[in-house]
Amino acid sequence: MKIPPYFEFTSPPRLLAGEGALDHLPYELKALGCQKPLLLRDPGLSVTTLPSLLDRILEEGQIVPAAVFTDLPADAPMSRVMAVAASYRASGCDGLVAVGGGSVLDTAKAAMLVISSGATSFAGVEGFHAFHGAVIPFVLIPTTAGTGSEATTVSVVSHDEKNIKMELVTPRMLPQTAILDPRCTVSLPPKITAATGIDALTHSLEALTGKQANPLSRVHALAAIELVHAHLETVLLNPGDKAARQAMALAAYLAGVSFSNSMVGAVHSLGHGLGAVCHLPHGITMELLLLPVLRHNRPAIEADLKDLAALWSPDLPESERPDFLDSLASFLEAVRKYAKLPATLSEAGVTREQLPAVVERAWMDGSLLTNPVELSKADLLELLEGAF
């Protein structure tokens, strides 16, 4: 295993994992010195039983939220982050709990930084490793199994006017506690289950093969890749399987730890470009680009591909193991079939005329720096053409 001459690793937050983990939320909040949290809840959860379950748990634990904030659009902009912070201050809260998908957790992380720093504008917390100081009690509860936002030092928030994303990266943004309870993800529809699961797989594969990989991120990435392989098809075939749901939530968490410490690569550069230009869901862009980019990266990642082949076919002798990228192609094909996902960019509604604009966006994306091989604009266009 290659050890970089210098690397940094931020340990993941305290984790409560398993059915019933959510019931320990009041205990965790009290342990953190929080009695009057602001509860930030994904508006999409209103059609599920999760809000009433959460209310019951908090009531039993004698925790009364000082404010409940649900007014969040998908991909909330900076102004919503500032609104959460204003509500927190106005209600005299003493901690922040967020329950929701990746975008809601990212909004919570940015709001937590604004609140902790006392910043009066979003610009005050923008940057990479630029935040100093103490933070408020902070607990994250994901309701999808994909972004792993509860375990990452990254938050992405939309700009209010421009069609761009603002990124914050700091190890101080991790929650003190993350809670993975299968009751939070069991009702996810197949398309979102598949797309977010492939996002987690992409996080771990890009973290494992990228230029910033280190021995610790590698361990987390391999564990995530093994879990996705073993459980994603199961949750698609049997959505109520709580053990498989929990395994996928854990995979997303582990993948989050790995990419938070080793970054992602060109799948994400292009995926972010496709998201901005063509408004495709993030997980779908990962599903469409993962294989073409890994094939392009192949000359630089042969050793990793051998390890991955052993991970996915542990019972076969080395000489009989299928090539990892062939196994991955079959795996993605099966996931597409179960969840009815598009197989090409054109099937996803992208037009050829949009591709140059996607390349321009991808060219500005920091993930290009960590991709195992350097890519030119022509390479990026060729990759998109290949996936078209």
Place this chain on the structure above:
Amino acid sequence: MKTMVAAVVLKFLGAGILVLQRKDSRMQEELTAYAPGSALQIRAWDGGPVLCLAKSASGAWTAGSLSRPLGSEVVEVVFKSPRSAILALLGLQSVSAAFLENRVTVRGDLMVTLPLVRAVNLAEAHLFPRWWTKPIGTLPPRRLTLMGTWFGALAQLFSPQERSP
């Protein structure tokens, strides 16, 4: 001593970037990512010497050693320690590698940081001999010779246009 070395190298780096901005389309392309009124600052360490590259309203670039206060139009890269700064500024480690190893912090918009990294890589590829630099990937091919860039940078440093923004 470290402060003096860092200040001198930052001056040359700024001059090199301005020379290439006039003569190399790749540098021009990287710098078009920034709106008029933007400033890109490379600070050797917290409280250390700084290079401030500023784009005027007319689109002209200047390089100086006085920093601007942080704001929405300013991106500032700061090395976490003098050791990390000296390694990168002397070309013993590429600025890409410094980013990959989290040796820097960035204050401001991260979405426009990559063109700055590529611009500094390009400048360092022109300012240092090949045998000296330790790139993380391949170094961008030179379009100006080492000597040509140095003469251009020296002329830039002693020209009346070199001023603090």
